[in-house]
Amino acid sequence: YVWDYGVLLSNDEKRYIQVMVQTRFGEGHELFTELLFTSQQFIRSIEEKYSVSLRDVKRAIKLVSFFEGSLRTRSGSGHSRVNKNYPPPDGSSRINLQIRCYILALSLCYQSRIYDQDTRKEYRQEMIK
Structure with missing residues (x-):
């Protein structure tokens, strides 16, 4: 059997x-919430409405955690390929x-599934709005 569970309303999806x-991250990550929501909408607009789900959101969240740990480890390891001046010493x-x-996470979860280079560019433009 195939069950049609429907699609979340936009407001409900954004809240989820x-x-x-x-x-996962606590307060202060509103930008990431917006980027994820916009990514979901963009992929739906170029593919099918069922082509993305909250599993994609979960995957992106896990990847942010992974990259954060990886980049922190690299910056403190003294590895020869790591720029000693990065990250900058100020609070930013x-x-x-x-x-x-x-x-990095959005590129892997969303941009990489877009084949057409012009559409990829459109996606990146959406992300910087």
Whole structure:
């Protein structure tokens, strides 16, 4: 049997994404919530309405955690390929690291599934709005 569970309403989906992000990272990650929600909508607009789900959101959240740990480890390991001046010594380093992790996770979960280069560019343009 095949069950049609339907699709979440936009407001409900956004709220679920917000709760998932807050549960994992706490407060202060509204930007990531918006990026995830917009990514979900964008993929639906170019594929089928069932082509993305909250599993994709969960995957992106896990990847942000992974990249955060990986980049922190690399910056403190003294590895020869790591730029010693990165992250910058001012207070923006945490924000820069967080944004880098968002970009990496969204690239893997959403952008990589877009074949057409022009559509990928459209996706990136949506993300910077």
